Amino acid sequence: MSTERRRRRRRRRRDDTLVTTRSLPQIAFGALRNRFAPIAALDEEQLELIHEASLELLEEQGIEVLGSEPLRLFREAGCTVEDGIVRLDRELIMQLISTAPARFELHARNPERSIEVGGDLIHFGLVSGPPNVHDRMRGRRPGNYADYETLIKLGQSFNAISFFGNQAIAPTDLPANTRHLDTTFANLTLSDKVFLATGIGAARAADAVSLCAIARGLPVDALADSPSVLTNINVNSPRKLDDAMAYGLMQMAKLGQATVVTPFTLMGAMTPATLAGALVQQNAEALLGIALTQLVRPGAPVVYGGFTSNVDMRSGAPAFGTPENSLANIAGGQLARRYNLPYRTSACNASNCVDAQAVYETQMALWGAVMGHGNLIYHAAGWLEGGLVASFEKVVVDVEMLQHLHAALQPIVVNREEIGLDAMREVGPGGHFFGAAHTMSRYKTAFYEPMLSDWQNHENWQLAGAEDATQRATAIWQRMVNEFEAPPLDVARREAMQDYVARRKAVLGTAEPELEVFV
């Protein structure tokens, strides 16, 4: 740290009030191992029925794929291609996906932030995708680049978050054709964590990989054996893989980068109104996308994605955190493990504000995701309104919930020392353990210390302003933003990234980035 920065830091510390000098209780950044056995929503027979029906769907009905290149690859692999519909038999699909790795590492520009994807490991990601943003100070509004930066700062500051989805919000004040360059630049300068590239077409994906290579000080080629970037490819359910998605996927695989294939299967709208039907369709669509990654580059890292929830059958509105969504999160894990693939799922909700509903829906989805052994849990902090809003307060509330789960997943230590029979003898019947040596030596770290929860008694809580958790969350995100310091980054690399962004903007002008030109 430079002398100047150290001085600034000290100055800030002196100005702090008593409240803000105490650091916020956070878990440490690092791999979280799921020590509970995964639970089963489907029995073995049901799982095989879903598997079999999805292969039948691929064989008989197939999936529409747009784009000459992906269709060529499928045709050459032995699939039937007719009127843009790709059909392939069960042996072929199983053979194609068999080269996908069960786990892989994603290399952040800061090696300490790299994450391993697969096995029993869980990673929570920040909200991504909403066009709008909300906080209690400024209300609901279309997202802009300043808000985007704020969300990246929050995601960087909270240790519970280990990756960023694609665009925490859409920065609607920036031109749509080049904003992926700005958001990637923000990801790589305000954060040193792993993030998702915009995978709409080949060029956007390639831009993210190029910028990542610069940030890591490596040539793009070198990243093929050391993947840095992930993208999410949505299948346009039912049974349609658009060209923008197909080319984005192919570009990522070509560069050895990681892809998540996530069918957008909202039951009742994009799939039959049954879990069985939705899971069959999700599975067929996911397997086809996964196969495409392996056609481009056998062994390319790829993740089985599930996003099955239901719609409100009265209005058609998407619902999240429903019982069906929770079960789908669990069942999706069973399917991913069936194919020995890492699993992506989500923790969403459909509430209009950061209230009890937002939390119980998120918890339903989150527990399903964790008990179903999701490896990448998307939208785990900040998602609101079915994905139409990223909420700063919700980020804080969600991080608190993620920290709770993190603590609950730590192993319990059981030995004579921890049990403390001697302490029980010392205290005796009817006594208390506050002053016991056994307690005194442990009390500081004995229990999880929450960041947001308020355990004051009613009188003190009233005197302190009677704020609910959502109101209290405002001060926490504000403080995180105020105290934010960007992680170190070599000046030359930063400048090289700025040059890359400027060059690409000059090339693109007002044109859309190239769909199919591969790097």
Next chain:
Amino acid sequence: MSTERRRRRRRRRRDDTLVTTRSLPQIAFGALRNRFAPIAALDEEQLELIHEASLELLEEQGIEVLGSEPLRLFREAGCTVEDGIVRLDRELIMQLISTAPARFELHARNPERSIEVGGDLIHFGLVSGPPNVHDRMRGRRPGNYADYETLIKLGQSFNAISFFGNQAIAPTDLPANTRHLDTTFANLTLSDKVFLATGIGAARAADAVSLCAIARGLPVDALADSPSVLTNINVNSPRKLDDAMAYGLMQMAKLGQATVVTPFTLMGAMTPATLAGALVQQNAEALLGIALTQLVRPGAPVVYGGFTSNVDMRSGAPAFGTPENSLANIAGGQLARRYNLPYRTSACNASNCVDAQAVYETQMALWGAVMGHGNLIYHAAGWLEGGLVASFEKVVVDVEMLQHLHAALQPIVVNREEIGLDAMREVGPGGHFFGAAHTMSRYKTAFYEPMLSDWQNHENWQLAGAEDATQRATAIWQRMVNEFEAPPLDVARREAMQDYVARRKAVLGTAEPELEVFV
């Protein structure tokens, strides 16, 4: 239904607005089977270490028991009794608890409301115990009998609730020495569900059993083979069983009624500040109480209770819904199953209002309770402020969460019909399923329909008043209270209960009910 009542009902229906005529979406009352395998917080070796250490605690340090009768029973069974401390060796404790049944039925006065306790069955109970009550209309205040009646009406109306804890709130406007008679009368007239007796001393317990016998039209003796009432006996941790609790327990067992033995083990205060220590102490204390029920009446129905949570080590305030509480709920189930006993656990929180914290804490505890295979989940609706407040709005929010879990625990149907490959063919790539025959034949019941969640879009939600879930909950409990009709009850039995209450009040006057006089 009488003609007059039918007429009143019709009249009310005509007066209803459009909104209120649509009945609230509720799950059906009935047994809920936990179809997920229980998860393990402790590995097998750790479980045995806890078991062994708790037996060592009973052998070497023992537990203080107040009351000559319980001490006599323990002495006669072969325990060492010294200065009121009961010590017993591992063979004896295992032998004593071996007569307790693994499952039993609790007979409500309405046979359709009877519940089976044990195995994979889950029952959710209403909040019990708080001295205060809160609702958004009238704020926070000491509980009174009218509030008590309202809570019983709510618990009766919501199908997710299958039993009442002991005193939903303390009706502080009634004399403490006789209020158990009034609350039991309310339980038996406003509800036909199972409830807990006040187990403070023998006479209060006996009063509840006597009133239940009248309500069922049976002599008290007959209830011994057909238990109707449950009570909760707290061990005064660390290691002290008070005489009021001991005599209450003995009276219940003597009459063949069911007891839950729940050590009050708040880590850091009443136990060492470790999960290992708390579980050892909980286990020793629970086993001693369970043994006492079997000394009184071998085969008496009894439940292993766990209430292990932690305190805030900075203030000493009890905390609930913490990661440690969630893990204790899971581990408690492992211990109960170790002894082949039904398991009682809880879903509590320590928030000061019905906010995000109240919900995430409740969900942490609730998921731990369900994944740990709790059979009786106490305080599952309405608990607030660490148990100092029963909240009407929280009842509604919690019931919504219980209904979510209920739906998530229903089996998934997987067959060709449900999968709907034909529907997928009909819809085709990029289409939608809204109008498909497969959807049309299912849409009404395809998905869980929430009672409280609002899935309107932002604009409509704003137009409707932008109420959060807690605000919306007010209208729901008010409607439940307004529409309440007491379940049918034979007039003669009702009068006999009134007579019993009046007689007992006359006998007691201002005196405390008898501690040790057994029926």
